[in-house]
Amino acid sequence: MTTYRRLPLHPLAAVALLAALTTVFPTVLPTVAHASAKVSIMPPEIDFGRLEQNEARTASLVVRNEGDMVLDIINVESTCGCTVAKPGRNSLQPGESTTIEVTFNSKDFQGPQHKIVTVQTNDPVRTIIEIPILAEVHAPLVVLPVDKAVTFGRVPLGQGAEQVVEFSTPDLPTLNVEVIKTRADLFTIEVTPGATANAKRATIRLRADAPTGQIRELVTFHTNVPERSQVDISVGGAVLAPVVLLPEEVNFRYAAPNTKMTRRFILRPQSGAVVNVKTATIDLPGFKVTSITRNAESGETTIEVEGFPLATGDPAAIAAKGRFNGTLLVRTDSKSAPELKAAVKYMLKM
Numbered sequence: 001m002t003t004y005r006r007l008p009l010h011p012l013a014a015v016a017l018l019a020a021l022t023t024v025f026p027t028v029l030p031t032v033a034h035a036s037a038k039v040s041i042m043p044p045e046i047d048f049g050r051l052e053q054n055e056a057r058t059a060s061l062v063v064r065n066e067g068d069m070v071l072d073i074i075n076v077e078s079t080c081g082c083t084v085a086k087p088g089r090n091s092l093q094p095g096e097s098t099t100i101e102v103t104f105n106s107k108d109f110q111g112p113q114h115k116i117v118t119v120q121t122n123d124p125v126r127t128i129i130e131i132p133i134l135a136e137v138h139a140p141l142v143v144l145p146v147d148k149a150v151t152f153g154r155v156p157l158g159q160g161a162e163q164v165v166e167f168s169t170p171d172l173p174t175l176n177v178e179v180i181k182t183r184a185d186l187f188t189i190e191v192t193p194g195a196t197a198n199a200k201r202a203t204i205r206l207r208a209d210a211p212t213g214q215i216r217e218l219v220t221f222h223t224n225v226p227e228r229s230q231v232d233i234s235v236g237g238a239v240l241a242p243v244v245l246l247p248e249e250v251n252f253r254y255a256a257p258n259t260k261m262t263r264r265f266i267l268r269p270q271s272g273a274v275v276n277v278k279t280a281t282i283d284l285p286g287f288k289v290t291s292i293t294r295n296a297e298s299g300e301t302t303i304e305v306e307g308f309p310l311a312t313g314d315p316a317a318i319a320a321k322g323r324f325n326g327t328l329l330v331r332t333d334s335k336s337a338p339e340l341k342a343a344v345k346y347m348l349k350m
Helices: 011-024 315-319
Strands: 039-042 046-052 056-065 072-078 083-084 097-105 112-122 130-139 142-144 150-155 161-168 179-180 187-193 199-206 215-225 230-240 243-246 249-254 261-269 277-282 289-295 301-307 323-332 339-347
Touching: 039 112, 046 056, 046 323, 056 072, 056 112, 072 097, 083 112, 083 277, 097 130, 097 215, 142 289, 150 161, 150 199, 150 243, 161 230, 179 187, 179 199, 187 215, 199 215, 199 230, 243 323, 243 339, 249 261, 261 323, 277 289, 277 301, 301 323
Parallel strands: 046 130, 150 230, 249 339
Antiparallel strands: 039 056, 056 097, 072 112, 083 097, 112 130, 142 161, 161 199, 179 215, 187 199, 215 230, 243 261, 261 301, 277 323, 289 301, 323 339
16 A cells, blocks of 8 residues: 655745636635725715805715725814814714714805815725815905905015005995095005996005004905995005114023123114114113124124123112113114114012
């Protein structure tokens, strides 16, 4: 009787044999299916149709698990204008479904709107799904720019600038617009006809003699549109002085007795201006200006300040309760900026 001994099959040989059998007998070896979650969201988009401004509407998204493993709803969020309620359930067994309530608030929007609701799940094929949210917002008064804000940017002193705001109405044959509130020392405003009788154009001009500093103002218009009889336009920007003193404030905070404190200030001309320092003084107790140095190449002037805090027993320190506030005053030869100031302060531990 012949005895056969079974020899072990090398792993590489096993792989080769499996590949050969699959090629020759493709129906013999079954295909292994991988179980997974599969998300379905209906409808594929939400169209709220025509809305009035400041009107809200709600619609539902149905999320269904069409796979054979648990579907996890990881996150739901939206772009501006939509409020999304949490889904009724965050985990769905195969065949189960839940709803997500989507509320669109038209606010002060105008015209066609296209927003997005994003749903993130553990579906390996469709991890992120974006649902378009559409609407047409009817505005009784259309204002451009839509955010009702204009800015002049950074404007050199004496140069001036202008911005335009456009008004139109689809509901009236004629539009009337007039200015009822403005800063006459900053702006001049001219309202002129637009392309049609139901349109107007307001040109806001920054005065060439406007003072230096930041601009944050509201210009108010009155219209004959009943629903929008008043419109506030935010106006921003900055008028740059020919020279600035930096930093504008220095706080040494708590100063230890007999500790020398120093600070360097920079007088920096703007837009190629040439500015010279006449004098620099500081009225903070215990402090003095030690040097004034101009860099001919950059045009900047460095002002060095140093001092020692008063003793806690000093009558001035007791009277001030340890809180000292002073000013660095710099006088220049600039006609538009003859004086510049910087606040300097420190405190004593009394």
